[in-house]
Amino acid sequence: MTIAFTWTEFFQQVAAGIRDGGIYASLALAIVIIYRSTRVINFAQGEMATFTTFVALSLMNHGLSFWAAFPIVLAIAFAGGVAIERVIIRPVEGASTVTIVIVTLGLALLLNGLTNVIWGGGERQFHGPFSTRTLDVGGVPISVQDIGIVAVSIVLVGLLALFFRYTKLGLGMRAAAINPASSRLAGVRVGWMLAFGWGLAAMLGAVSGMMIAPVVFLDPNMMQTVLLYAFAAAILGGLDSPLGAVVGGLLLGLTIDLLGRYVDPIGSTLKLPVALALILVLLLVKPGGLFGSVAVRRV
Amino acid sequence: MTPRLKLALEIAAFAAFAFVLSILPRLISDFHTREVAIAGMYYIALLGLGILTGYSGQISLGHGAFMAIGGYATAILSVDHGMSPTWTIPLAGLIAGASGVLVGIPALRLAGIYLAIVTFGIAISVPQLLKKFEGFTGGTTGKYGEGLTSRPPFGLDTSSNHWLYYVTAGISLVLLAVAWAIVRQKPGRALQAIRDSEVAAASSGVSLPLYKTFAFAISAFYAGVAGALYAIANAYVNPDTFQVALSVYLVVGLAVGGLGSLAGLVVGAGLVYFLQFHADTVAGWLDKLPILDLDPKQPGIPSVVFGAVLIVVMLLLPTGAGGLLRRLLRPLTTRLYTRS
Numbered sequence: 001m002t003i004a005f006t007w008t009e010f011f012q013q014v015a016a017g018i019r020d021g022g023i024y025a026s027l028a029l030a031i032v033i034i035y036r037s038t039r040v041i042n043f044a045q046g047e048m049a050t051f052t053t054f055v056a057l058s059l060m061n062h063g064l065s066f067w068a069a070f071p072i073v074l075a076i077a078f079a080g081g082v083a084i085e086r087v088i089i090r091p092v093e094g095a096s097t098v099t100i101v102i103v104t105l106g107l108a109l110l111l112n113g114l115t116n117v118i119w120g121g122g123e124r125q126f127h128g129p130f131s132t133r134t135l136d137v138g139g140v141p142i143s144v145q146d147i148g149i150v151a152v153s154i155v156l157v158g159l160l161a162l163f164f165r166y167t168k169l170g171l172g173m174r175a176a177a178i179n180p181a182s183s184r185l186a187g188v189r190v191g192w193m194l195a196f197g198w199g200l201a202a203m204l205g206a207v208s209g210m211m212i213a214p215v216v217f218l219d220p221n222m223m224q225t226v227l228l229y230a231f232a233a234a235i236l237g238g239l240d241s242p243l244g245a246v247v248g249g250l251l252l253g254l255t256i257d258l259l260g261r262y263v264d265p266i267g268s269t270l271k272l273p274v275a276l277a278l279i280l281v282l283l284l285v286k287p288g289g290l291f292g293s294v295a296v297r298r299v
Numbered sequence: 300m301t302p303r304l305k306l307a308l309e310i311a312a313f314a315a316f317a318f319v320l321s322i323l324p325r326l327i328s329d330f331h332t333r334e335v336a337i338a339g340m341y342y343i344a345l346l347g348l349g350i351l352t353g354y355s356g357q358i359s360l361g362h363g364a365f366m367a368i369g370g371y372a373t374a375i376l377s378v379d380h381g382m383s384p385t386w387t388i389p390l391a392g393l394i395a396g397a398s399g400v401l402v403g404i405p406a407l408r409l410a411g412i413y414l415a416i417v418t419f420g421i422a423i424s425v426p427q428l429l430k431k432f433e434g435f436t437g438g439t440t441g442k443y444g445e446g447l448t449s450r451p452p453f454g455l456d457t458s459s460n461h462w463l464y465y466v467t468a469g470i471s472l473v474l475l476a477v478a479w480a481i482v483r484q485k486p487g488r489a490l491q492a493i494r495d496s497e498v499a500a501a502s503s504g505v506s507l508p509l510y511k512t513f514a515f516a517i518s519a520f521y522a523g524v525a526g527a528l529y530a531i532a533n534a535y536v537n538p539d540t541f542q543v544a545l546s547v548y549l550v551v552g553l554a555v556g557g558l559g560s561l562a563g564l565v566v567g568a569g570l571v572y573f574l575q576f577h578a579d580t581v582a583g584w585l586d587k588l589p590i591l592d593l594d595p596k597q598p599g600i601p602s603v604v605f606g607a608v609l610i611v612v613m614l615l616l617p618t619g620a621g622g623l624l625r626r627l628l629r630p631l632t633t634r635l636y637t638r639s
Contacts, residue, residue: 088614103613107610113599116602232420276423280405283413
């Protein structure tokens with residue numbers, strides 16, 4: 001399947017890569033926020049996103065426009081994230097990594113099952129907020145949808161940066177993540193901060209779900225591969241660095257899409273193994289990721 | 300408690316287990332014998348995962364991939380190279396074990412959570428690699444054929460299910476004994492020390508690279524043997540034989556069976572079997588409850604139930620069935636130990 005190389009097509013691939021990267025970045029950001037605050041890697045992050053995207057679908061089927069449903073979905077996602085932290089994650093706080101991973105796997109199974117039970121399996125169309133017609137950007141046709149997705153990701157990251165830097169709640173959440181004991185003494189409600197972290201992550205996941213659903217088709221297993229790319233992106237950037245998650249997401253989306261398109265043996269089937277090999281090599285060379293900090297372990 | 304009495308009790312329990320296994324086919328139907336044999340294969344895989352995760356504390360969400368390697372090794376050796384399937388089982392274990400070393404070496408530098416993600420990635424990648432390298436693996440159709448059926452030797456007159464059962468039960472018992480010998484002696488103590496604190500273990504002279512790689516190798520060996528048996532039981536392998544879900548179910552089985560318990564894993568193996576083959580039965584049970592009006596054919600219900608079970612077990616009974624067993628036996632064992 002050697003197709004002649006054209007620059008137009010190359011730039012289209014780049015645009016698609018950045019779009020995919022933006023989606024990975026928002027889910028990776030969700031993973032990083034949870035990891036920073038609770039040291040939990042949430043294997044249910046993808047299923048949480050899928051679930052909320054189906055909620056959006058239901059709202060839109062009831063006649064709401066995308067942008068009317070959007071804030072409602074975010075609110076539901078936030079409440080759901082907080083509830084999950086309070087009910088399921090709180091009791092295993094401080095347990096071994098094995099236990100926590102198993103609990104989030106259980107959560108992933110549970111949510112995937114619930115999505116199937118409530119909405120049924122199979123693919124369906126999800127009409128996103130952006131049209132799929134193309135714009136001419138310097139001679140390269142790029143779809144409005146791709147531009148919109150990247151714009152949403154950028155706005156999201158900007159809002160998060162402002163939130164964590166300038167609001168009391170954001171600062172409290174950072175403090176609780178870095179030093180729970182001292183923050184508690186300083187009057188930060190650490191428990192609630194961690195729960196808010198989960199709520200925030202669920203919101204980010206919901207956004208990435210609603211962005212990717214129009215690109216692929218919406219089905220209960222939609223996020224499973226996306227989640228692995230998001231993990232890879234988060235590790236690439238450093239698991240505890242939000243900036244790293246964004247850079248990692250974009251880098252990964254771009255690399256994988258271009259490799260899949262131009263390196264023949266990789267194609268679309270070997271993208272995932274290649275992503276895995278990339279993060280494995282990176283972890284061996286630079287265990288903290290590109291922007292992450294390397295933990296010093298105490299006995 | 301005296302160690303000698305504990306040893307005697309454990310040997311007695313092992314002998315009783317072996318006895319039950321040997322008479323079981325006389326008590327149940329031919330088809331059920333096959334079911335128990337398949338559950339036995341999951342038990343073998345879980346024993347390996349138990350050594351790795353339960354004792355050395357390294358998480359693997361990719362043990363289905365090692366089963367796939369074992370299964371494909373057996374299929375390729377017997378279908379393409381005409382070997383007797385039964386004799387490929389140890390080879391399949393060794394090949395899987397070698398790939399376990401390959402994963403184990405980078406795993407040395409990957410702390411808990413990273414290892415979980417990387418092994419999860421392996422579980423997802425292996426089926427895709429199997430599809431890609433068609434010439435070797437048979438692509439999406441996989442490998443199948445007459446050569447993959449294991450037959451009783453010396454013209455023994457047993458049904459194929461019984462033969463499968465005895466092979467699986469025999470291997471399970473041997474591997475259980477090996478696992479038990481490993482965990483209760485020096486390697487087991489070293490692995491547990493690593494699990495509890497790597498730094499402390501290293502300062503006490505435990506070689507981290509040696510033992511962590513060893514745990515990965517032995518655990519992959521077990522998974523490979525289980526995969527080989529599974530390939531023989533089905534007489535075919537294809538990329539869907541060892542799906543990602545299998546890797547997750549194995550972790551579920553381990554958690555429910557109990558981390559750091561070899562006996563409890565029997566319960567875990569039963570659960571994995573159930574998850575793989577009888578998930579829709581659960582929906583049938585739920586349907587009988589008067590409050591719920593469910594369609595048993597609806598997908599997702601088993602996932603809901605098992606996800607909920609997994610969470611509840613981890614919250615209420617983090618030591619799993621093994622821990623429960625230990626707690627139930629405690630009055631008995633304390634009495635025995637204190638009297639002696």
